[in-house]
Structure formats: structure tokens, C-alpha cells
Amino acid sequence: MIAAPPDPAVLAGLATTRPGPAGASFLRAGLHARRLLLLKTLLVRVQRHRETVASGALRAFEAGWLLLERAERAHPDVVRAVLDYPTTGAWLAAALTAPPGAAFDRHLAHLEPLAVTAALRAGLSVxxxxxxxxxxxxxxxxxxxxxxxxxxxxxxxxxxxxxxxxxxxxxxxxxxxxxxxxxxxxxxxxxxxxxxLCALPGGATRLEDLDPYRLPPDMGMPPRAAADRADTDHAGWAARWTAARGLLRGTDRARAVEVGRSVDVVVPLVPRGTRSIGVTLSAAPGAILMTPAAGAVDMAETLVHELQHSKLAMLHELVPLHRSHSPDRPAPAYRVGWRRDPRPVGGVLQGAYAHLALADLWHRAARAPRASGVPGQWRVRSAQQFDHVHDQVAEALAVLLESDELTNEGREFVRQMRQHHASLGSGRRALG
Known part of the structure; x- marks a missing residue:
């Protein structure tokens, strides 16, 4: 959480799902503030319960902390980049939720490699x-x-x-x-x-197939697995990434720029079936976990869709958009068009936000001039997809605005989402 709500114009801009420098800066600043808070929380836990921590893990943690302080004094921007890296958030989440004992000690010792990374990047003698x-x-x-x-x-x-x-x-x-x-x-x-790590072409995004915290254990049902380095087709990922970014540039240059700047890492997952799967972790904004895409369109849509989940999860950490539900009674669940199972209010909001971004993308793709290079087949498909999803989002927004689980900021956020949704028109008529 933050001490005070952001400028209403920033929230309104984020509600549209459209990329913007003010919203991106707000989320980046909030992410860093939260990382510092979580790191301080971990330090306090160690100080209060140091007698329960194995001596080796304690030594590594304390040595890492001192080295991190040295690096921060020399190059604070480098330390910020290391702390804000997506897998650092996953590590902090794992460490703070681990019970005392071997698991906690193992997580605790990871601070030393983090600090070594920061020190080496900062140019320190080590x-x-x-x-x-x-x-x-x-x-x-x-x-x-x-x-x-x-x-x-x-x-x-x-x-x-x-x-x-x-x-x-x-x-x-x-x-x-x-x-x-x-x-x-x-x-x-x-x-x-x-x-x-291998960098994906045309920017700073990396293909993350090495970090031990790139995927939490037992995630998903059935559990998903991160692809190992030996099983990762780097040339294939690079080709699909390049094609997807090219498609986005021809369709919506602002979204192409946002993907390049906001997606820090793509984590390859082991495929299961022929359907492409994308996942984000609330603890690791900036990371998109996905199985190999079927093509440029598949990857472009997955990147846009999952990036919205990441943005909204980060925003909700800073400005709660809905209230936590009491654990002693079941949370209300609602039907949405894109899921078979009823969803809690947070799931409805996440889905509506991601699908609103896709509707916006498809609206632009369907209207793209032939000279833009957008494939004619995708223009036709986008018109069909827009027609279908636009109605689903309208229904979900109505559910949200009728719910009493939204905060005041959340209700205004959804109103702004509805306003942008209305600006896209309705169904096929909007696409001419």
C-alpha cells in the first residue's frame, strides 16, 4: 500500500489499459518501494529470530547485506535494478512465507548471490x-x-x-x-x-531459463514446470519474439513499446498440449511465464494479456481496488464469459482488465490500414474476437459495479474502464 492515493489522472490512465509514462513511472516507483519494505521485513525477522537460523545461512545473509550496502553507496541505480528484478520478488515471497528451519535458511542464503551480482555490476573490487x-x-x-x-x-x-x-x-x-x-x-x-542469460532481440528483455526462483514449486493444477536451459529453443523464442513485436508495432506502436519496456523477462514453461499458456506472478511483476507460442499473433496477444495482469496486480498492492474477504465465510463468486468456473471479485477484475486490453488491441488491428503491414487474416480474426470479447467485458464490468466489494478507488477505476470500453464502440458496428 501507499500512504496516499495517486493523482486521479494516473489511475484513470491506467484504467484504460493504454500505455502511458505517468502510469508506468507510478508502478515502477511503487514496485521499488515495496521491494525495500519486504527486504526490511526480512531483515527484522532475521534479527528477531537469529537464534533459530543455521550459522551458515546467517553468515551468508549478513555478508550479503554488508556487500549490498557497499554496492548501494557506489551505484544505487544498479542495486535498484537487482532488487526490482522479477525473480527477486519471487525470492522475497518465498523467504517471508517459509517456516523456520531448513527451508527458511536456504532462502535466506540467497541474499549473498544477489549482493554479489549487485557488487559486480556496480564495479566494486571483490x-x-x-x-x-x-x-x-x-x-x-x-x-x-x-x-x-x-x-x-x-x-x-x-x-x-x-x-x-x-x-x-x-x-x-x-x-x-x-x-x-x-x-x-x-x-x-x-x-x-x-x-x-540470452537477451531477446531489439531491447533489454531476457529469456530467463536459469534463475532458481523463476517459477515457484507446485504452481498450477497440475503443477507447471519451467523449461531447463538444455530444453530451451533460444532461436525459436527469439524468432517468435521478433515477429510478435513487429506485429504489435504495425498494429499499436504504444503497446509494442510498453511490452519492450515493461516485460523484463520471459520465462519458458514446459509445453503441455498444443495450447499456448501464459502466466504471471503477483510477486514478480515484469515476468511473463509462457509455453512456446504457436506464432506471432499468439505470442503478441499473450504478451499484451499477461502484461495487464502484472500491471493490475502491482497497482492493487499500492492502491487496494477491492476489499479482502473474511476467511471465516466463503467469498462471493461471479460468472464471467471467459471462464467456466465462478470467480471472486479480484478474479473478475483481473479478467475484465486483461480482456479490455485485448479488445482495445483487436479494435486497432481490425481497423489497421493495409499499408500498415498488419496481415489481412489477423484483421478479420480481430474483428471477430473483438465482437465476442467486447460483450463479455461489458457483462463483467456490470458485475463489478454492482458489487459492494470494491474500494472507492476500485469503483472509480472500474468506471474509467467502462468509459474506455464504451469508447471502443459496440460489436461489429464499431469496426465498419
């Missing part, structure tokens, strides 16, 4: 030995070092060169190079055991 559980040292947002077996790794960072080798100082498993002119302290690596 000479330390760190634990590598399972033989892997993750560097969130950069890659990981695979040590080949459980043990300790020595990190020797001087000037622009970083060597990561055996804990006894012998050998060299990876060499990293710091690029002073890169964005936000860029690192590249080589050598035995080095695995770097």
Missing part, C-alpha cells in the same frame, strides 16, 4: 568465498556459474575482470567482463561452467 549449494552460483539477471559439484567458489573482481573459481583459489571456472558503457553495469561471461 575478493570473497561464497557457498555454491548444488554446485550452482546464481547471478540474478546475469546468469550462473555451474561449479560441477557442491562446494565453495572464490570470486576475485578487479578492474573490469572477474574470475570465479575454486574456493581454494586454484583453477578458473568462469571469467566475467564488466562493461562500463553498458546499460546498468552490464556483465558478460565465458569459460567453463558459465551460463549467461
Amino acid at each position: 575478493d570473497l568465498v561464497v557457498e555454491a549449494p548444488g554446485g550452482v552460483l546464481p547471478l540474478p539477471g546475469v546468469g550462473r556459474v555451474e561449479a560441477g559439484g557442491p562446494g565453495r567458489l572464490r570470486i576475485d573482481a578487479r578492474s573490469r575482470s572477474v574470475r570465479i573459481g575454486g574456493g581454494d583459489g586454484t583453477g578458473s571456472r568462469a571469467v566475467l567482463r564488466r562493461h562500463a558503457h553498458g546499460p546498468g553495469g552490464r556483465l558478460t561471461g565465458s569459460g567453463p561452467g558459465w551460463r549467461g
Whole structure:
């Protein structure tokens, strides 16, 4: 939550689902403030219950905290980027909800790799030995070092060169190079055991198939699985990403820009069946988890749809749009056109928001001139999809406005959604 509501114009702009710099800045600032709050909450928990934490995990956490403070004094923008990285949010959520014991200790020790990443990106001189559980040292947002077996790794960072080798100082498993002119302290690596993240073409979005916190365990029913590096078709993902971004640029340049700036990582999931699946995590805004798309249209629609879920979840953390329901009685559930199962009010709002963005996209695609390069087949399909989803969103918005579970800000937000929905016209008549 935030201390005071944002400018009503910012909320109104976000309610339309349309990209805008004011809304993006508000969400980014709120995300960072929340990350700092959660990190402080974790520190307080450790301080209050340090006698229950294993000595190794406590040492790693405290060493990581001191190193993070050093990096923050040298380059606060780099530390902010590391803390705001999507998987950092997933890590904080896992650590703060873990019960005391081995699971909590394991999560706690992850602060050290985070701090090492920040220190290396900030250009600090570093000479330390760190634990590598399972033989892997993750560097969130950069890659990981695979040590080949459980043990300790020595990190020797001087000037622009970083060597990561055996804990006894012998050998060299990876060499990293710091690029002073890169964005936000860029690192590249080589050598035995080095695995770097692959950047998707045309921007800063990365294909995240390495971070241990990229997918919570047992997520979904049945549980979904994150694709491993060896099973990820990087060339295929890059081609689909390029085609989807091109399609969005020809249809709606503002949304193409928003996807490029707001989707920090795409996490490949193991396919299940032929249908493409997209998922977002409320704890990890900026990450879109998805199975390989069937083509450019499939991926473009999934990116737009899932990005709205991420935006709305972030906004609800800052400005509650609906009230929490008492756990001692079942929450009301409502029927919506895009789901077979009844949904709680939060699910209705999430679905209406994401489908409103798709209706907006399809409205523009159906009206796109032939010179835009938008395929004629997609223009026809978009007109059909718009006609169908526009009515479903109208029904969901009516349900929301009749509910007494919205906050005052939530009710105004939905009114603004309805106003934008009405501006798109109604059914096929709006598409000429």
C-alpha cells in the first residue's frame, strides 16, 4: 500500500489499459518501494529470530547485506535494478512465507548471490568465498556459474575482470567482463561452467531459463514446470519474439513499446498440449511465464494479456481496488464469459482488465490500414474476437459495479474502464 492515493489522472490512465509514462513511472516507483519494505521485513525477522537460523545461512545473509550496502553507496541505480528484478520478488515471497528451519535458511542464503551480482555490476573490487549449494552460483539477471559439484567458489573482481573459481583459489571456472558503457553495469561471461542469460532481440528483455526462483514449486493444477536451459529453443523464442513485436508495432506502436519496456523477462514453461499458456506472478511483476507460442499473433496477444495482469496486480498492492474477504465465510463468486468456473471479485477484475486490453488491441488491428503491414487474416480474426470479447467485458464490468466489494478507488477505476470500453464502440458496428 501507499500512504496516499495517486493523482486521479494516473489511475484513470491506467484504467484504460493504454500505455502511458505517468502510469508506468507510478508502478515502477511503487514496485521499488515495496521491494525495500519486504527486504526490511526480512531483515527484522532475521534479527528477531537469529537464534533459530543455521550459522551458515546467517553468515551468508549478513555478508550479503554488508556487500549490498557497499554496492548501494557506489551505484544505487544498479542495486535498484537487482532488487526490482522479477525473480527477486519471487525470492522475497518465498523467504517471508517459509517456516523456520531448513527451508527458511536456504532462502535466506540467497541474499549473498544477489549482493554479489549487485557488487559486480556496480564495479566494486571483490575478493570473497561464497557457498555454491548444488554446485550452482546464481547471478540474478546475469546468469550462473555451474561449479560441477557442491562446494565453495572464490570470486576475485578487479578492474573490469572477474574470475570465479575454486574456493581454494586454484583453477578458473568462469571469467566475467564488466562493461562500463553498458546499460546498468552490464556483465558478460565465458569459460567453463558459465551460463549467461540470452537477451531477446531489439531491447533489454531476457529469456530467463536459469534463475532458481523463476517459477515457484507446485504452481498450477497440475503443477507447471519451467523449461531447463538444455530444453530451451533460444532461436525459436527469439524468432517468435521478433515477429510478435513487429506485429504489435504495425498494429499499436504504444503497446509494442510498453511490452519492450515493461516485460523484463520471459520465462519458458514446459509445453503441455498444443495450447499456448501464459502466466504471471503477483510477486514478480515484469515476468511473463509462457509455453512456446504457436506464432506471432499468439505470442503478441499473450504478451499484451499477461502484461495487464502484472500491471493490475502491482497497482492493487499500492492502491487496494477491492476489499479482502473474511476467511471465516466463503467469498462471493461471479460468472464471467471467459471462464467456466465462478470467480471472486479480484478474479473478475483481473479478467475484465486483461480482456479490455485485448479488445482495445483487436479494435486497432481490425481497423489497421493495409499499408500498415498488419496481415489481412489477423484483421478479420480481430474483428471477430473483438465482437465476442467486447460483450463479455461489458457483462463483467456490470458485475463489478454492482458489487459492494470494491474500494472507492476500485469503483472509480472500474468506471474509467467502462468509459474506455464504451469508447471502443459496440460489436461489429464499431469496426465498419
